[in-house]
Amino acid sequence: xxxxxxxxVGRPATASRPAxxxxxALRIVSAAATAPAPSPSSSASxxxxxxxxxxxGIADTIRSEIAAEVAQLKAKHNLTPGLAVVLVGARKDSxxxxxxxxxxxxxxxxxxxxxxxxxxxxxxxLLKVVAAYNADPRVHGILVQLPLPKHISxxxxxxxxxxxKDVDGxxxxxxxxxxxxxxxxxxxxxxxxxxxxxxxxxxxxxxxRTACVIGRSxxxxxxxxxxxxxxxxxxxxxxxxxxxxAKICGEAxxxxxxxxxxxxxxxxxxxxxxxxxxxxxxxxxxxTAKKGYRLVGDVDFEAAGARASLITPVPGGVGPMxxxxxxxxxxxxxRRAAKH
Ligand SMILES: Nc1nc(=O)c2c([nH]1)NC[C@@H]1CN(c3ccc(C(=O)N[C@@H](CCC(=O)O)C(=O)O)cc3)C=[N+]21
Numbered sequence: 057x058x059x060x061x062x063x064x065v066g067r068p069a070t071a072s073r074p075a076x077x078x079x080x081a082l083r084i085v086s087a088a089a090t091a092p093a094p095s096p097s098s099s100a101s102x103x104x105x106x107x108x109x110x111x112x113g114i115a116d117t118i119r120s121e122i123a124a125e126v127a128q129l130k131a132k133h134n135l136t137p138g139l140a141v142v143l144v145g146a147r148k149d150s151x152x153x154x155x156x157x158x159x160x161x162x163x164x165x166x167x168x169x170x171x172x173x174x175x176x177x178x179x180x181x182l183l184k185v186v187a188a189y190n191a192d193p194r195v196h197g198i199l200v201q202l203p204l205p206k207h208i209s210x211x212x213x214x215x216x217x218x219x220x221k222d223v224d225g226x227x228x229x230x231x232x233x234x235x236x237x238x239x240x241x242x243x244x245x246x247x248x249x250x251x252x253x254x255x256x257x258x259x260x261x262x263x264x265r266t267a268c269v270i271g272r273s274x275x276x277x278x279x280x281x282x283x284x285x286x287x288x289x290x291x292x293x294x295x296x297x298x299x300x301x302a303k304i305c306g307e308a309x310x311x312x313x314x315x316x317x318x319x320x321x322x323x324x325x326x327x328x329x330x331x332x333x334x335x336x337x338x339x340x341x342x343x344t345a346k347k348g349y350r351l352v353g354d355v356d357f358e359a360a361g362a363r364a365s366l367i368t369p370v371p372g373g374v375g376p377m378x379x380x381x382x383x384x385x386x387x388x389x390x391r392r393a394a395k396h
Contacts, residue, residue, distance in 0.1 A: 103361030115376035137390035145175035197223030250377030268308035323359025
């Protein structure tokens with residue numbers, strides 16, 4: 057069984073070369089700065105650009121901020137944040153996400169470590185990999201890509217990740233602390249953290265507002281509701297057994313949709329002027345698209361966009377923020393480990 061720990065991907069390969077042959081210093085440039093953003097419906101959409109939340113652009117800004125901090129940490133403290141990404145099996149979507157996470161690490165100057173395991177790996181073997189990363193001082197964050205194959209207990213694996221390295225924020229101790237007043241988790245889960253970061257960077261008021269979270273997953277809906285509540289929103293969660301989700305959603309100033317059903321949230325669920333954050337990523341058949349499908353969220357973008365004051369597109373909304381928050385959590389972890 058191949059258990060090869062790869063060499064760091066993000067090492068500074070140019071450091072010893074003469075300046076003239078060095079690659080240009082990293083600059084993360086938003087796609088929007090060089091070319092029109094390929095927003096999901098830029099050609100056909102009737103949602104005006106002024107309502108669009110540019111998650112990709114905001115994520116790029118955050119990544120540049122992180123890159124600058126990493127450069128400082130390296131220069132002043134000889135500290136390089138390291139992220140370990142564990143992938144089990146060969147799901148195409150997981151492979152894509154893992155690739156983009158490693159690329160994002162390299163771009164901000166992190167080292168990344170990867171272990172790819174076959175789909176039939178035993179739980180014990182996977183636990184050994186987690187234990188090795190727990191013990192490795194170069195590694196400040198460990199991410200085991202979900203979902204895992206059915207024969208492996210997700211719970212057992214997530215519980216095994218050291219909470220000091222739980223940059224996904226999925227450990228029950230981290231989630232538990234998130235749910236308690238007067239306590240702070242070591243890490244907040246990346247996707248809901250990214251949703252709140254969008255609201256805060258756009259100066260959307262949260263305190264005293266009504267918020268509706270659609271979906272109650274451990275990794276998005278539930279922590280998103282907790283984060284909104286910690287910021288003094290009045291939060292309602294709706295889910296598959298809620299009788300009148302549309303009516304409850306219709307009272308909310310802020311909607312976070314994370315139900316995992318393509319375009320389930322209709323235009324008439326949205327209170328006029330509400331801010332809509334769409335966490336969903338679903339493939340929808342589209343014969344006019346090159347690949348035969350296009351990505352849509354959990355919200356009917358056109359109809360909701362007509363009523364919302366602000367709305368995230370899919371892609372280009374929450375997705376890029378998830379990765380930016382993963383980098384932020386890993387940086388924070390490296391700082392905490394080294395006390396810088
Ligand atoms: N342990 C673990 N942690 C995770 O954080 C985790 C996971 N497992 N399993 C799967 C989900 C999904 N996820 C995404 C990350 C980035 C984009 C992203 O960057 N999306 C872009 C591109 C979308 C595309 O083109 O496919 C966008 O929305 O614009 C999407 C989804 C992290 N997840």
